[in-house]
Amino acid sequence: MALIRRARADDAAGIAQVHVASWRSTYPGMVPDAYLLGLSTDAYTERWRAILSDHGRIHASFVAVEPPYGVVGFASCGTQRTRIEGFGGEFYALYLYDYAQGRGIGRLLMASMAAELVNYGMNSAVVWVLHNNPSRWFYERLGGVRLAEKPVGFAGATLTEVAYGWRDLAPLARLSADPPVR
Ligand SMILES: CC(C)(COP(=O)(O)OP(=O)(O)OC[C@H]1O[C@@H](n2cnc3c(N)ncnc32)[C@H](O)[C@@H]1OP(=O)(O)O)[C@@H](O)C(=O)NCCC(=O)NCCS
Numbered sequence: 532m533a534l535i536r537r538a539r540a541d542d543a544a545g546i547a548q549v550h551v552a553s554w555r556s557t558y559p560g561m562v563p564d565a566y567l568l569g570l571s572t573d574a575y576t577e578r579w580r581a582i583l584s585d586h587g588r589i590h591a592s593f594v595a596v597e598p599p600y601g602v603v604g605f606a607s608c609g610t611q612r613t614r615i616e617g618f619g620g621e622f623y624a625l626y627l628y629d630y631a632q633g634r635g636i637g638r639l640l641m642a643s644m645a646a647e648l649v650n651y652g653m654n655s656a657v658v659w660v661l662h663n664n665p666s667r668w669f670y671e672r673l674g675g676v677r678l679a680e681k682p683v684g685f686a687g688a689t690l691t692e693v694a695y696g697w698r699d700l701a702p703l704a705r706l707s708a709d710p711p712v713r
Pocket residue numbers: 553557625626627628631632633634635636637638639659660661664665666667668669672673
């Protein structure tokens with residue numbers, strides 16, 4: 532059973548490994564192969580260490596930890612980086628190892644992020660997801676409403692991203708109480 536807790540700076544390497552592995556299994560055919568091949572766990576470890584040590588802006592990260600594997604998934608959120616009116620927060624990232632998927636961990640990580648955003652006074656949030664990513668049905672299952680679509684230039688390709696939104700995070704946040712989240 533996975534435990535959900537706040538991420539610490541010493542989780543950076545575990546998060547980076549999930550990040551790179553999950554990108555490589557999720558995005559072939561969506562993101563250029565050269566970009567996926569070039570992903571580096573060392574570089575992402577440094578990037579995540581910096582993110583987790585930056586206490587100067589509003590953001591929060593969580594990990595799902597499962598013995599004996601360690602970090603099997605992570606999530607991060609904060610203030611909305613795009614300009615969709617009426618939504619204060621944003622779910623920035625949510626990735627699990629393949630073997631950790633489909634067991635309710637993603638839902639718990641979303642609930643933890645929602646509860647954290649509500650704690651920060653942000654009662655609504657968006658997420659941006661690649662149009663071709665089947666994981667967008669997960670966001671619909673959790674109550675996200677399709678809000679917008681835009682083309683994005685990424686590693687030499689033009690991709691389409693879709694935004695989903697939650698106008699009231701309270702129902703999602705309540706899921707974090709059952710089962711208990713630490
Ligand atoms: C998307 C992701 C985080 C979901 O986490 P998860 O632990 O697998 O999902 P859960 O088991 O918590 O599922 C919650 C609900 O969503 C549904 N769901 C999950 N993924 C789904 C999918 N791809 N299509 C349709 N429904 C899905 C589940 O069936 C479940 O529904 P239920 O309540 O009826 O049982 C995970 O699959 C993942 O890491 N995917 C690859 C990375 C990725 O695409 N991340 C998002 C980037 S924007």
